[in-house]
Amino acid sequence: MIVLENLHKSFGPLEVLKGINLTVDKGEVVSLIGASGSGKSTLLYCINALETIDGGKVTVDGVDVHAKGTDINKLRQKLGTVFQQWNSFPHLTALENVALAPRVVSKFSRKDAQEIAAKQLTHVGLGDKLNHYPSQLSGGQQQRLAIARALAMEPTYMLFDEATSALDPELVGEVLDIMRMLASEGMTMIVVTHEMSFARDVSDRVAFFKKGVLAEIGAPEDVMNNPQDPDLQRFLSTIG
């Protein structure tokens, strides 16, 4: 379970998160929607401690993420993160990309790590690209590679930060399909997205952010078909 309590975060004078409360249960898929700069991505980075926080508390399975003495490297193994930019390691093949962390962090033997990697790459449909370098893969394939890389650490949670925003339109589908597959397998997911159909079809709950505030949250049919917040109404009508 991921729990955010009264989470505050500022960049200099700009307060980007103004007291967020949110609980995400195991097996749940929560989509975060809202205009750019509303604090959605920052929220993800506060969960995996890529950002520090200025107030409140974030706990993952009861562990205080930002407490002194928390082993953040260990905690992050539970939190798979997929970024807008796929960030493939350019010097490694697809197989080595995925096998690196199991080998280095989880201390699997090279052979075992590569077995795990091959399994995950096959899972995301890249079983025939094991020995390709990232430069030989399309954006969509690299993003699936990034997902496989995160899954290889057997995370409990997956955080997606606009995983399809940097992709050419024709490549968005293949990545969303993988995310749908993960959701159907019961993976707990927090998904920052501009893909409204994904949010509507796949999420258990949709959360609308505006200017650092969690303005509205609920089942997708309520939030997206019957929005109460006037800004959300406007947002949904513009984004279609």
Added chain:
Amino acid sequence: MTDVFTTLQWSDLIFLLEGAWKTIQISVVSILLGTLLGMVFGWLMSLNNKLITFAVMAVLDVFRSVPLLIQLILFDSFVAIAGFPLPAFWSGTIVLIIYTASLVAVVVHSGIDAVPPGLRAAARCLGMSYWQEMRHVTTPVGLRTAFPSWLGVALATIKDSALVSAIGYVELLRASQILNTRTQESVKIMLLVGLIYFIISYPLSRLGARYEQRQKS
């Protein structure tokens, strides 16, 4: 006249090769230790701590800006005046190490800087520690950017080692000057010395070419 100058002899070639061997020694030690030291400095600058960067840059700027020849003479004189006279090999090598390090530091720093921050964040998000990420992601990726420039520094160090002759160390250049004075056959000798420098540097150049080839494929 014939009594003053003597013609070139085979033993002179041995004399030159001895000088060349000393050039190789001084170059290898300077490049090796200078690179290690430069990596530490470059890494320190990559920490993005203003105070550390300022301090490191201040020191390195001095060594990068003052001509090597002046550094050599000053350092050699200072240690002598301070009562710790060093053999010419060591005072020359120490200066060359620091000079090389100051150049390598910038190369290493820009190599680390060239690694996209997202790549490093992605590695950390997989649970890698700072040093695991440094070793398995930033170093190999940054090396690709840094290697060609490092090669330039290494080649320059071999050639710059000639300046150590100014403090009396008889390496290749100094050996050739001695022969010049004695034989007055400077064209022959300089051709020969140029050739020897080329032979010393050639393996490094080849290494660079091979590396570039590998990057392309």
